Amino acid sequence: MREEKNKEMMIRLFRVSKHYGKKSALIDLTVDVAADDFVFVTGPSGAGKSTMIKLLYMGEAISSGSILVDGVNLARVSRKQVPLLRRKFGIIFQDFKLIPTRTVFDNVALVLEVAGVRSREIQTRVMEVLDQVGIADRSGEYPQILSGGEQQRVAVARAIIANPKIIVADEPTGSLDPDSAARIFSLLQTAHAKGAAVIIATHDRELIASHDGRVIRLEDGRIAKSSSEPDMLQ
Ligand SMILES: Nc1ncnc2c1ncn2[C@@H]1O[C@H](COP(=O)(O)OP(=O)(O)OP(=O)(O)O)[C@@H](O)[C@H]1O
Numbered sequence: 001m002r003e004e005k006n007k008e009m010m011i012r013l014f015r016v017s018k019h020y021g022k023k024s025a026l027i028d029l030t031v032d033v034a035a036d037d038f039v040f041v042t043g044p045s046g047a048g049k050s051t052m053i054k055l056l057y058m059g060e061a062i063s064s065g066s067i068l069v070d071g072v073n074l075a076r077v078s079r080k081q082v083p084l085l086r087r088k089f090g091i092i093f094q095d096f097k098l099i100p101t102r103t104v105f106d107n108v109a110l111v112l113e114v115a116g117v118r119s120r121e122i123q124t125r126v127m128e129v130l131d132q133v134g135i136a137d138r139s140g141e142y143p144q145i146l147s148g149g150e151q152q153r154v155a156v157a158r159a160i161i162a163n164p165k166i167i168v169a170d171e172p173t174g175s176l177d178p179d180s181a182a183r184i185f186s187l188l189q190t191a192h193a194k195g196a197a198v199i200i201a202t203h204d205r206e207l208i209a210s211h212d213g214r215v216i217r218l219e220d221g222r223i224a225k226s227s228s229e230p231d232m233l234q
Pocket residue numbers: 020023024025043044045046047048049050051052203
Protein backbone atom coordinates (compact mmCIF):
# COMPACT_ATOMS: atom_id res chain seq x y z
CA MET A 1 0.00 0.00 0.00
CA ARG A 2 1.73 3.17 -1.18
CA GLU A 3 1.31 6.16 1.11
CA GLU A 4 1.58 9.53 -0.63
CA LYS A 5 2.10 11.70 2.40
CA ASN A 6 0.07 14.80 2.80
CA LYS A 7 0.82 15.97 6.30
CA GLU A 8 -2.25 18.01 7.09
CA MET A 9 -5.04 15.97 5.58
CA MET A 10 -5.95 12.56 6.94
CA ILE A 11 -8.88 12.12 4.60
CA ARG A 12 -9.70 13.70 1.25
CA LEU A 13 -12.88 13.02 -0.64
CA PHE A 14 -12.91 14.53 -4.11
CA ARG A 15 -16.14 14.63 -6.12
CA VAL A 16 -17.34 11.39 -4.57
CA SER A 17 -20.63 9.85 -5.61
CA LYS A 18 -22.19 6.64 -4.41
CA HIS A 19 -25.16 5.02 -6.10
CA TYR A 20 -27.04 1.99 -4.86
CA GLY A 21 -28.78 0.92 -8.05
CA LYS A 22 -30.91 3.94 -9.02
CA LYS A 23 -30.64 5.51 -5.57
CA SER A 24 -27.93 8.16 -5.21
CA ALA A 25 -26.77 8.13 -1.60
CA LEU A 26 -23.95 10.66 -2.12
CA ILE A 27 -23.57 13.13 -4.97
CA ASP A 28 -20.37 14.92 -5.93
CA LEU A 29 -19.09 15.22 -2.37
CA THR A 30 -15.79 17.00 -1.76
CA VAL A 31 -14.58 17.04 1.84
CA ASP A 32 -11.20 17.20 3.58
CA VAL A 33 -10.62 16.01 7.11
CA ALA A 34 -7.41 17.13 8.82
CA ALA A 35 -5.33 14.81 10.98
CA ASP A 36 -6.36 16.81 14.05
CA ASP A 37 -10.01 17.32 13.12
CA PHE A 38 -13.04 16.45 15.24
CA VAL A 39 -15.93 16.37 12.80
CA PHE A 40 -19.65 15.84 13.19
CA VAL A 41 -21.52 14.60 10.14
CA THR A 42 -25.17 15.35 10.57
CA GLY A 43 -28.38 15.58 8.58
CA PRO A 44 -31.72 13.79 8.34
CA SER A 45 -32.21 10.06 8.08
CA GLY A 46 -31.22 8.86 4.61
CA ALA A 47 -28.96 11.88 3.97
CA GLY A 48 -25.90 9.69 3.40
CA LYS A 49 -24.05 9.87 6.73
CA SER A 50 -23.48 6.14 7.15
CA THR A 51 -22.64 5.79 3.48
CA MET A 52 -19.97 8.48 3.71
CA ILE A 53 -18.40 6.71 6.68
CA LYS A 54 -18.54 3.27 5.03
CA LEU A 55 -16.71 4.54 1.95
CA LEU A 56 -13.74 5.65 4.08
CA TYR A 57 -12.87 2.18 5.34
CA MET A 58 -14.00 0.48 2.13
CA GLY A 59 -17.12 -0.97 3.69
CA GLU A 60 -18.68 0.07 0.37
CA ALA A 61 -17.02 0.92 -2.93
CA ILE A 62 -17.38 4.41 -4.41
CA SER A 63 -19.19 4.83 -7.72
CA SER A 64 -17.09 7.79 -8.89
CA GLY A 65 -14.59 10.33 -7.59
CA SER A 66 -11.61 9.60 -5.37
CA ILE A 67 -10.78 9.11 -1.71
CA LEU A 68 -7.37 9.41 -0.06
CA VAL A 69 -6.98 8.04 3.47
CA ASP A 70 -3.71 8.87 5.21
CA GLY A 71 -2.13 9.34 1.80
CA VAL A 72 -3.49 6.07 0.39
CA ASN A 73 -5.65 6.27 -2.72
CA LEU A 74 -8.43 3.78 -2.05
CA ALA A 75 -8.72 3.04 -5.77
CA ARG A 76 -5.31 1.37 -5.46
CA VAL A 77 -6.13 -0.74 -2.41
CA SER A 78 -6.71 -4.36 -3.40
CA ARG A 79 -9.21 -6.57 -1.64
CA LYS A 80 -6.30 -8.31 0.13
CA GLN A 81 -5.04 -4.98 1.44
CA VAL A 82 -8.36 -3.91 2.96
CA PRO A 83 -7.57 -5.38 6.43
CA LEU A 84 -4.35 -3.37 6.46
CA LEU A 85 -6.24 -0.20 5.58
CA ARG A 86 -8.77 -0.91 8.34
CA ARG A 87 -6.03 -0.98 10.95
CA LYS A 88 -5.78 2.77 10.53
CA PHE A 89 -9.38 2.98 11.80
CA GLY A 90 -11.29 2.47 14.96
CA ILE A 91 -14.81 1.86 13.75
CA ILE A 92 -18.00 2.18 15.78
CA PHE A 93 -20.76 0.71 13.63
CA GLN A 94 -24.35 1.92 13.80
CA ASP A 95 -25.37 -1.69 14.59
CA PHE A 96 -22.22 -2.41 16.72
CA LYS A 97 -21.21 -5.62 14.84
CA LEU A 98 -19.93 -7.47 17.90
CA ILE A 99 -19.01 -11.12 17.40
CA PRO A 100 -21.73 -13.18 19.10
CA THR A 101 -19.53 -16.24 19.73
CA ARG A 102 -16.89 -14.25 21.59
CA THR A 103 -17.08 -12.76 25.05
CA VAL A 104 -16.95 -9.02 25.67
CA PHE A 105 -13.27 -9.40 26.59
CA ASP A 106 -12.47 -11.38 23.43
CA ASN A 107 -14.36 -8.99 21.16
CA VAL A 108 -12.08 -6.19 22.30
CA ALA A 109 -8.93 -8.32 22.58
CA LEU A 110 -9.20 -9.41 18.96
CA VAL A 111 -8.01 -6.00 17.72
CA LEU A 112 -4.78 -6.34 19.68
CA GLU A 113 -4.32 -10.01 18.77
CA VAL A 114 -4.45 -9.08 15.09
CA ALA A 115 -1.88 -6.35 15.73
CA GLY A 116 0.47 -8.91 17.32
CA VAL A 117 0.38 -7.58 20.90
CA ARG A 118 1.58 -10.05 23.58
CA SER A 119 -1.13 -11.75 25.57
CA ARG A 120 -0.12 -10.36 28.96
CA GLU A 121 -0.28 -6.83 27.60
CA ILE A 122 -3.63 -7.62 25.95
CA GLN A 123 -5.02 -8.70 29.32
CA THR A 124 -4.05 -5.41 30.96
CA ARG A 125 -5.08 -3.11 28.15
CA VAL A 126 -8.45 -4.74 27.54
CA MET A 127 -9.43 -4.60 31.21
CA GLU A 128 -8.27 -0.98 31.36
CA VAL A 129 -10.41 0.09 28.40
CA LEU A 130 -13.44 -1.93 29.57
CA ASP A 131 -13.10 -0.11 32.85
CA GLN A 132 -13.02 3.24 31.02
CA VAL A 133 -16.27 2.51 29.22
CA GLY A 134 -17.78 1.22 32.46
CA ILE A 135 -18.30 -2.39 31.53
CA ALA A 136 -15.37 -4.26 33.09
CA ASP A 137 -17.70 -6.34 35.27
CA ARG A 138 -19.30 -7.87 32.14
CA SER A 139 -16.04 -8.92 30.48
CA GLY A 140 -16.80 -12.66 30.57
CA GLU A 141 -20.30 -12.38 29.11
CA TYR A 142 -21.51 -12.73 25.54
CA PRO A 143 -22.77 -9.67 23.64
CA GLN A 144 -26.32 -10.90 23.08
CA ILE A 145 -27.21 -10.78 26.76
CA LEU A 146 -26.10 -7.15 27.06
CA SER A 147 -28.44 -4.20 26.57
CA GLY A 148 -28.07 -2.01 23.46
CA GLY A 149 -26.23 0.65 25.45
CA GLU A 150 -23.88 -1.92 26.97
CA GLN A 151 -23.10 -3.35 23.55
CA GLN A 152 -22.42 0.14 22.30
CA ARG A 153 -19.85 0.62 25.05
CA VAL A 154 -18.10 -2.59 24.04
CA ALA A 155 -18.04 -1.30 20.46
CA VAL A 156 -16.43 1.94 21.65
CA ALA A 157 -13.83 0.03 23.69
CA ARG A 158 -12.95 -2.01 20.61
CA ALA A 159 -12.63 1.13 18.48
CA ILE A 160 -10.26 3.02 20.77
CA ILE A 161 -8.08 0.27 22.21
CA ALA A 162 -5.39 0.21 19.51
CA ASN A 163 -4.99 4.01 19.35
CA PRO A 164 -5.99 4.26 15.68
CA LYS A 165 -5.18 7.28 13.50
CA ILE A 166 -8.83 7.71 12.59
CA ILE A 167 -11.96 6.99 14.59
CA VAL A 168 -15.25 6.83 12.71
CA ALA A 169 -18.36 6.50 14.79
CA ASP A 170 -21.87 6.03 13.44
CA GLU A 171 -24.36 7.27 16.04
CA PRO A 172 -21.99 6.28 18.89
CA THR A 173 -24.31 7.54 21.60
CA GLY A 174 -27.58 6.55 19.94
CA SER A 175 -28.55 3.85 22.45
CA LEU A 176 -27.22 5.50 25.58
CA ASP A 177 -28.71 7.43 28.47
CA PRO A 178 -27.32 10.98 28.89
CA ASP A 179 -24.70 10.03 31.52
CA SER A 180 -23.33 7.10 29.53
CA ALA A 181 -23.41 9.20 26.36
CA ALA A 182 -21.35 11.92 28.04
CA ARG A 183 -18.86 9.34 29.25
CA ILE A 184 -18.49 7.76 25.80
CA PHE A 185 -18.22 11.14 24.20
CA SER A 186 -15.43 12.17 26.53
CA LEU A 187 -13.52 8.99 25.61
CA LEU A 188 -13.74 10.01 21.97
CA GLN A 189 -12.44 13.45 22.94
CA THR A 190 -9.54 11.82 24.80
CA ALA A 191 -8.72 9.73 21.72
CA HIS A 192 -8.78 12.96 19.71
CA ALA A 193 -6.47 14.68 22.20
CA LYS A 194 -4.08 11.73 21.86
CA GLY A 195 -3.91 12.37 18.12
CA ALA A 196 -6.78 10.63 16.35
CA ALA A 197 -8.90 12.30 13.69
CA VAL A 198 -12.49 11.73 14.81
CA ILE A 199 -15.56 11.62 12.56
CA ILE A 200 -18.93 11.19 14.21
CA ALA A 201 -22.20 10.69 12.33
CA THR A 202 -25.08 11.76 14.52
CA HIS A 203 -28.61 13.12 14.56
CA ASP A 204 -28.09 14.39 18.06
CA ARG A 205 -28.28 18.19 17.84
CA GLU A 206 -27.73 18.61 21.54
CA LEU A 207 -24.51 16.61 21.40
CA ILE A 208 -23.25 18.77 18.53
CA ALA A 209 -24.35 22.07 20.01
CA SER A 210 -22.70 21.39 23.35
CA HIS A 211 -19.29 20.41 21.96
CA ASP A 212 -16.62 22.00 19.82
CA GLY A 213 -16.14 20.44 16.46
CA ARG A 214 -16.57 21.02 12.78
CA VAL A 215 -20.04 20.26 11.44
CA ILE A 216 -20.74 18.81 8.01
CA ARG A 217 -24.44 18.72 7.27
CA LEU A 218 -25.65 16.37 4.56
CA GLU A 219 -29.02 16.57 2.85
CA ASP A 220 -30.01 14.17 0.09
CA GLY A 221 -26.40 13.13 -0.43
CA ARG A 222 -24.97 16.64 -0.73
CA ILE A 223 -23.36 19.07 1.68
CA ALA A 224 -25.97 21.46 2.98
CA LYS A 225 -23.85 23.37 5.42
CA SER A 226 -20.31 22.96 6.64
CA SER A 227 -18.95 25.01 9.50
CA SER A 228 -16.71 25.09 12.50
CA GLU A 229 -19.35 26.94 14.48
CA PRO A 230 -21.77 24.62 16.27
CA ASP A 231 -24.33 27.43 16.60
CA MET A 232 -24.52 27.78 12.80
CA LEU A 233 -26.10 24.36 12.74
CA GLN A 234 -29.68 25.50 12.48
N1 LIG B 1 -27.13 -1.15 0.81
C1 LIG B 1 -27.99 -0.25 0.33
N2 LIG B 1 -28.77 -0.53 -0.73
C2 LIG B 1 -29.62 0.37 -1.25
N3 LIG B 1 -29.79 1.61 -0.76
C3 LIG B 1 -29.03 1.95 0.30
C4 LIG B 1 -28.11 1.04 0.91
N4 LIG B 1 -27.51 1.68 1.94
C5 LIG B 1 -28.05 2.90 1.97
N5 LIG B 1 -28.97 3.07 1.01
C6 LIG B 1 -29.75 4.29 0.73
O1 LIG B 1 -28.86 5.38 0.64
C7 LIG B 1 -29.38 6.53 1.31
C8 LIG B 1 -28.40 6.98 2.37
O2 LIG B 1 -28.36 6.00 3.40
P1 LIG B 1 -27.47 6.16 4.71
O3 LIG B 1 -27.58 4.90 5.47
O4 LIG B 1 -26.12 6.61 4.32
O5 LIG B 1 -28.23 7.37 5.44
P2 LIG B 1 -27.98 7.96 6.90
O6 LIG B 1 -27.80 9.43 6.72
O7 LIG B 1 -26.90 7.23 7.59
O8 LIG B 1 -29.39 7.70 7.61
P3 LIG B 1 -29.72 7.35 9.18
O9 LIG B 1 -29.67 8.67 9.89
O10 LIG B 1 -31.11 6.81 9.10
O11 LIG B 1 -28.73 6.37 9.67
C9 LIG B 1 -30.73 6.11 1.84
O12 LIG B 1 -31.72 6.54 0.95
C10 LIG B 1 -30.67 4.61 1.89
O13 LIG B 1 -31.93 4.04 1.68
